[in-house]
Amino acid sequence: MKRVLIVDDAAFMRLAIKTILEKNGFEVVGEAKNGIEGIQKFKELQPDIVTMDITMPDMSGIEALKAIHAISPNANVVMLSAMGQEVMVKEAIMSGAKSFVVKPFKEEHLIKTLEKIANS
Template identity: 50%
Template structure:
């Protein structure tokens, strides 16, 4: 069972991801609605995995991921993005994201990404 931090500015998306993660045997240890909160939560909770939205207020997901990986090079981050952001997805992968999933989410795609990144 892995511990997971979910980061998305949309409450509905956090709820959806939490349900998928928990129904598949993992534990959501925290939620954040912007990149700055994600960094703070990561430091405190030290989750096994972060599911992070890219487009958020205060600090976007790409910047937050940069800071998290800078502090913890072993951090496992899966980026969540809207369709049609291929350039941003490539930036995320180059910056250290382990995988990405596109919105609207396909349950099996999220689970595949989680299992691949954790194995």
């Protein structure tokens, strides 16, 4: 079972993602409400995959992504954001994100994306 860390400032979104993932055979090992907390939990929990919101207080998802990649260059981070702007997508991918999912997303799309990364 793949272990996932969810990083999103919106509690309802963390709960929605957690529910979808657990229903589809993923183990949610932790949650964080901002990039700083996400980095700490990444170090502590060593998840297989991180889902990361881009727009968060204190530290953006892209800054947290860069910090996680400095710790673990092979980290599997999938960016989730309502801001499906090309600039953000490019910056996330260039910073090491394995994929990008635009909110609102369909459950099947999120699961397919995470399964592909889990099996790569």
